[in-house]
Amino acid sequence: MVSNIKQMIHDWFQYFHSYPEISWKEVETTNKIGSILDSMGVTYHRFNDVTGLVAEIGTGDEVIAVRADIDALWQEVDGKFQANHSCGHDANISMVLGALAYLKDEKLTKRIRFIFQPAEEKGNGSEAMIERGVIDNVSYLFGVHLRPIEELTFGQVSPAIQHGAAVFLEGKIQGEDAHGARPHQGKNAIDVLFSIQQLLKNIYFSPFEPYSIKLTKVQAGGESLNIIPGSASFAIDLRAQNNSVLAEIQERVEKELETISALHEVTISTDWIDYTPGAEVSADAAAIAGEAIREVVGDSNTMPTVVTSGSDDFHFYTIHDTNLKATMIGIGADLVPGLHHPQMEFNHEALDIGARTLAKTIEKCANKN
Structure with a gap:
């Protein structure tokens, strides 16, 4: 049997x-x-x-x-x-x-x-x-x-x-395209992406609480190399061993993205998806x-x-x-x-x-x- x-x-x-x-x-x-x-x-x-x-x-x-x-x-x-x-x-x-x-x-x-x-x-x-x-x-x-x-x-x-707990953020940056010879006329989405990457590296929580925050997707620009892209999309993977810590991270990321949006004078729209406790x-x-x-x-x-x-x-x-x-x-x-x-x-x-x-x-x- x-x-x-x-x-x-x-x-x-x-x-x-x-x-x-x-x-x-x-x-x-x-x-x-x-x-x-x-x-x-x-x-x-x-x-x-x-x-x-x-x-x-x-x-x-x-x-x-x-x-x-x-x-x-x-x-x-x-x-x-x-x-x-x-x-x-x-x-x-x-x-x-x-x-x-x-x-x-x-x-x-x-x-x-x-x-x-x-x-x-x-x-x-x-x-x-x-x-x-x-x-x-x-x-x-x-x-x-x-x-x-x-x-x-x-x-x-x-x-x-x-x-652990996990959630993903999908984001879109809406700035303004510009000619490569006149960058002052646009709002460079790539600059915003770099600011977001630096932001994630500067978010800290207790080292006794396992967590991670990282960009997992960035998309900007097209085939024309002389155009500075004003729009871009990105995704962030957030994880924490504790559900409450993940909630704190989400709140912190939202606030920092608002700061970056104001600093670069662009619109950053976000959507939280696929939360798993x-x-x-x-x-x-x-x-x-x-x-x-x-x-x-x-x-x-x-x-x-x-x-x-x-x-x-x-x-x-x-x-x-x-x-x-x-x-x-x-x-x-x-x-x-x-x-x-x-x-x-x-x-x-x-x-x-x-x-x-x-x-x-x-x-x-x-x-x-």
């Missing part, structure tokens, strides 16, 4: 890895998950307006939920832009399906809800699921994610991933996961909380419901060179470890008084 499930997990992974689909386009991915659930005899619910689905096993009033993100990135791979599962969501789907397979014939006194969520990479897939009631009546929520080799090696498992890890949920991890991989491979500046929209669930006890389990897989690298690879033997760890965690949570 166990060997059969392990092989199924590997087969599922090969399918999802071979047929990646980007956010909100995960049509065939959703269909495949549905067909797998059909073969297991597991009931599920699909949505008529978004991709993804929700399955349930067990009985009872209390609901324990597990979430898998199902979308792929759109990125350049070997010179060609394509959908690519370099963030490991193909692995996450397979591990969660594996946990379901290990649990489906067990006697469960609580309902177990499996959330196959679209559009994590867009940062708003979880909000769409929340709007559709997927965490209604849920007391505990668990997630799972492969971790880079710098954080966890193969066989190591962490009961919690302490993701930092993790609010439940000590209770992490403790349950920790007990399960020790049973599956032993004390020596049970690791402390992983702290990362990366982000995940999983944490919108706990922002929405502050009573929800949640944690995301980190799976070591010798993953290199890193998440989101187009050539990311890992030890596939970690898939079954992740599935068994999730199953054991859910079982312990379901049996908790």
Whole structure:
């Protein structure tokens, strides 16, 4: 039985890895998950307006939920832009399906809800699921994610991933074009861009609070080299380990951009997009996961909380419901060179470890008084 499930997990992974689909386009991915659930005899619910689905096993009033993100990135791979599962969501789907397979014939006194969520990479897939009631009546929520080799090696498992908060600013500068021979007649957007870059390097917060602020896009000028551009666009990536620190950074950036706008006598319009909150890890949920991890991989491979500046929209669930006890389990897989690298690879033997760890965690949570 166990060997059969392990092989199924590997087969599922090969399918999802071979047929990646980007956010909100995960049509065939959703269909495949549905067909797998059909073969297991597991009931599920699909949505008529978004991709993804929700399955349930067990009985009872209390609901324990597990979430898998199902979308792929759109990125350049070997010179060609394509959908690519370099963030490991193909692995996450397979591990969660594996946990379901290990649990489906067990006697469960609580309902177990499996959330196959679209559009994590867009940062708003979880909000769409929340709007559709997927965490209604849920007391505990668990997630799972492969971790880079710098954080966890193969066989190591962490009961919690302490993701940071992140948000992006898109900005436009509107000055005035000028001839290269008469710069005094215009408002040079490139000068403004350099001021913004210097501004970001001079924003400081406590060194005890991890954070980063950096330009990730600048666009200005055209093909004519004798025109000083008055307009430009830019983007800023802001991250902090703490949600309140990120809010402080946003406020500071807004004020400084206003100062630069006045200094250069240009208009700077901005838009905050794709906010993702930092993790609010439940000590209770992490403790349950920790007990399960020790049973599956032993004390020596049970690791402390992983702290990362990366982000995940999983944490919108706990922002929405502050009573929800949640944690995301980190799976070591010798993953290199890193998440989101187009050539990311890992030890596939970690898939079954992740599935068994999730199953054991859910079982312990379901049996908790």
